[in-house]
Amino acid sequence: MATGRNHRPATSRSRGIPEATVARLPLYLRALTALSERSVPTVSSEELASAAGVNSAKLRKDFSYLGSYGTRGVGYDVEYLVYQISRELGLTQDWPVVIVGIGNLGAALANYGGFASRGFRVAALIDADPGLSGKPVAGIPVQHTDELEKIISDNGVSIGVIATPAGAAQQVCDRLVAAGITSILNFAPTVLSVPEGVDVRKVDLSIELQILAFHEQRKAGEEPGAPPETDTAPPAAPPAVSVAKRPPESGTDGDLPAVMPA
Numbered sequence: 001m002a003t004g005r006n007h008r009p010a011t012s013r014s015r016g017i018p019e020a021t022v023a024r025l026p027l028y029l030r031a032l033t034a035l036s037e038r039s040v041p042t043v044s045s046e047e048l049a050s051a052a053g054v055n056s057a058k059l060r061k062d063f064s065y066l067g068s069y070g071t072r073g074v075g076y077d078v079e080y081l082v083y084q085i086s087r088e089l090g091l092t093q094d095w096p097v098v099i100v101g102i103g104n105l106g107a108a109l110a111n112y113g114g115f116a117s118r119g120f121r122v123a124a125l126i127d128a129d130p131g132l133s134g135k136p137v138a139g140i141p142v143q144h145t146d147e148l149e150k151i152i153s154d155n156g157v158s159i160g161v162i163a164t165p166a167g168a169a170q171q172v173c174d175r176l177v178a179a180g181i182t183s184i185l186n187f188a189p190t191v192l193s194v195p196e197g198v199d200v201r202k203v204d205l206s207i208e209l210q211i212l213a214f215h216e217q218r219k220a221g222e223e224p225g226a227p228p229e230t231d232t233a234p235p236a237a238p239p240a241v242s243v244a245k246r247p248p249e250s251g252t253d254g255d256l257p258a259v260m261p262a
């Protein structure tokens with residue numbers, strides 16, 4: 001990671017690409033994959049920026065880090081960009097992933113077909129409930145947590161997904177890290193502490209909903225005909241949702257989006 005000296009942006013460990021650019025690469029890839037599926041050969045930076053929901057100047061800057069500049073009047077070669085971005089994100093290789101906690105969410109994740117098409121193979125499903133052991137979920141038999149370390153070592157897994165209740169998440173995280181996992185996707189609503197060198201990404205749909213609730217509340221206050229807010233107005237009703245301020249994860253997910261692009 002780059003330091004704050006000289007006001008340089010935070011960069012990924014490989015080839016000095018800023019973390020903010022890395023966070024946008026999956027958005028470009030998703031848009032490019034859709035174009036590729038429609039056999040579109042080239043795309044302009046404006047079209048791609050709009051499909052990815054990014055500003056086109058930012059997109060051109062991002063692609064310059066990949067050494068991709070497009071051709072004036074023609075645009076970018078879709079297939080080549082798909083390859084370049086996939087290579088940069090490490091998606092040209094297969095990543096075995098374990099999911100720990102095979103309840104409602106873990107089973108839904110196991111059943112999600114989108115992982116495999118993006119280079120992530122669900123290598124194992126792990127749960128502490130002995131009643132689940134051996135039961136197939138998405139065609140994969142659930143294994144007991146007693147086997148966690150062996151499963152990780154046998155499958156060469158480096159990415160773990162935590163879908164356990166919050167109270168179990170730190171202990172699961174510690175075991176995953178001790179077993180050699182260096183990247184964790186955490187769905188449990190808790191802040192995990194991890195040693196240096198372990199990356200944690202958290203997904204919290206309720207936080208996203210709270211942000212939408214904030215905007216909804218704001219829009220409601222701006223409705224045409226709504227009385228302007230004055231100092232003499234009665235106090236507003238308490239918000240429907242309370243927003244807890246949480247400290248940043250002690251991993252490296254910093255200011256990246258709370259939800260990984262699907």
Ligand SMILES: NC(=O)c1ccc[n+]([C@@H]2O[C@H](COP(=O)([O-])OP(=O)(O)OC[C@H]3O[C@@H](n4cnc5c(N)ncnc54)[C@H](O)[C@@H]3O)[C@@H](O)[C@H]2O)c1
Nearest residue numbers: 101102103104105128129163164165166168188203204205
């Ligand atoms: N991030 C999100 O947007 C989001 C959305 C839904 C749920 N969640 C969270 O995901 C988690 C799972 O939710 P759910 O509805 O699937 O719960 P669930 O109760 O259906 O499943 C939890 C599973 O974890 C297992 N488990 C418990 N302790 C364990 C341990 N130490 N090791 C391994 N497995 C263990 C249980 O046996 C159970 O099968 C919860 O923390 C929930 O708050 C997050």
